[in-house]
Amino acid sequence: MSIEIHKVEKSRIDEVDFDNLVFGHTFSDHMFQMEYRNNKWNPPAIIPFGKIEVYPSLSSLHYGQSIFEGLKAFRSADGSVNIFRLDKHIARMENSCKRMCIPTLDSEMFKEAVTTLVGLDRQWIPQARGSSLYIRPFIFASENYIGVRVSEKYDFYILTGPVSTYFKEGLSPVKLMTSEGYVRAVRGGLGEAKTAANYAASLLPAMEAQRRGFSQVLWLDALEGKYIDEVGTMNIAFFKDDVLITPPLEGTILPGVTRDSVIQIAKKKGIKVEERRISIDEVMESVKDGSMTEIFGTGTAAVISPVGEVYHNGESVTVNNFKTGPIAKMFYDEITGIQYGEKEDTFGWITKIQ
Numbered sequence: 587m588s589i590e591i592h593k594v595e596k597s598r599i600d601e602v603d604f605d606n607l608v609f610g611h612t613f614s615d616h617m618f619q620m621e622y623r624n625n626k627w628n629p630p631a632i633i634p635f636g637k638i639e640v641y642p643s644l645s646s647l648h649y650g651q652s653i654f655e656g657l658k659a660f661r662s663a664d665g666s667v668n669i670f671r672l673d674k675h676i677a678r679m680e681n682s683c684k685r686m687c688i689p690t691l692d693s694e695m696f697k698e699a700v701t702t703l704v705g706l707d708r709q710w711i712p713q714a715r716g717s718s719l720y721i722r723p724f725i726f727a728s729e730n731y732i733g734v735r736v737s738e739k740y741d742f743y744i745l746t747g748p749v750s751t752y753f754k755e756g757l758s759p760v761k762l763m764t765s766e767g768y769v770r771a772v773r774g775g776l777g778e779a780k781t782a783a784n785y786a787a788s789l790l791p792a793m794e795a796q797r798r799g800f801s802q803v804l805w806l807d808a809l810e811g812k813y814i815d816e817v818g819t820m821n822i823a824f825f826k827d828d829v830l831i832t833p834p835l836e837g838t839i840l841p842g843v844t845r846d847s848v849i850q851i852a853k854k855k856g857i858k859v860e861e862r863r864i865s866i867d868e869v870m871e872s873v874k875d876g877s878m879t880e881i882f883g884t885g886t887a888a889v890i891s892p893v894g895e896v897y898h899n900g901e902s903v904t905v906n907n908f909k910t911g912p913i914a915k916m917f918y919d920e921i922t923g924i925q926y927g928e929k930e931d932t933f934g935w936i937t938k939i940q
């Protein structure tokens with residue numbers, strides 16, 4: 587499938603302060619666009635980034651039938667551009683489509699869309715280590731109809747934009763508090779789809795946590811409030827008695843690509859991995875008795891985010907003296923090493939644009 591390309595007359599890149607990038611604010615010159623009409627995806631185009639016109643009756647504004655992805659492209663040591671785990675993100679978007687009754691995309695076309703768009707705006711990929719080009723594909727229901735039913739029209743866009751490190755703390759520990767009185771997802775719900783609704787549910791609890799000095803909410807399972815699910819925008823992993831423990835994919839958590847990368851690296855390094863339920867009581871106890879030495883979040887935005895403190899039920903525990911531990915550091919170095927082309931891509935995770 588050929589993509590029609592309409593280039594900008596003049597790039598906006600000179601207006602961008604690459605030393606002070608704020609996550610999610612800056613977008614590259616072009617965006618990808620494709621419409622689903624009359625039961626099929628129409629021919630795609632790459633056009634200048636800009637406004638889109640919609641009616642206030644746009645169905646996704648009312649009922650949230652929308653999905654997204656988040657992945658990154660990096661400037662590689664050899665001068666090429668590396669896109670990290672493109673196939674895995676495409677596969678997850680397909681699963682999100684299915685859960686949200688959105689027509690799936692042809693994966694080859696999707697791949698070509700991302701590589702063409704990133705190639706076209708490659709000068710937007712920042713140079714500095716830790717910086718990258720964030721890629722945001724998303725699809726929303728675009729029928730002008732406010733009855734509740736599956737939409738017959740969809741719009742698919744891909745935006746890209748330069749980002750530096752996600753948390754202002756960088757690779758330094760964050761404080762988490764468990765969800766009190768709120769739930770994020772239940773089995774059979776939307777928790778494993780990358781859809782807007784999951785974030786809508788998390789905003790109020792996250793705001794309250796931040797007001798109390800915590801960086802994000804540590805979600806417990808919705809039924810018993812006992813087992814760890816994930817963090818607001820990240821999956822979570824624990825290092826206890828030399829074993830890497832992470833909650834299993836049972837429908838309530840997002841199947842993170844970074845989570846999967848950490849598991850694969852751990853196995854290759856001979857670290858024992860357990861995908862199992864882990865209770866908040868076990869976490870609090872084993873941090874206190876010293877057997878759990880590290881906790882960290884995993885996600886595309888921050889890669890690895892060490893957890894320095896967990897607050898639950900009126901009690902706080904400090905993890906690894908509020909320092910980044912060697913295991914978190916090792917995963918960060920391995921993943922970013924592959925992303926920036928400094929370490930060999932033995933897993934086949936990189937899509938290269940020459």
Ligand SMILES: *Cc1c(COP(=O)(O)O)cnc(C)c1O
Nearest residue numbers: 819820821840842843844885886
């Ligand atoms: C995207 C996301 C993650 C992290 O997934 P990655 O593929 O590693 O970026 C974790 N939790 C939620 C809720 C997410 O939306």
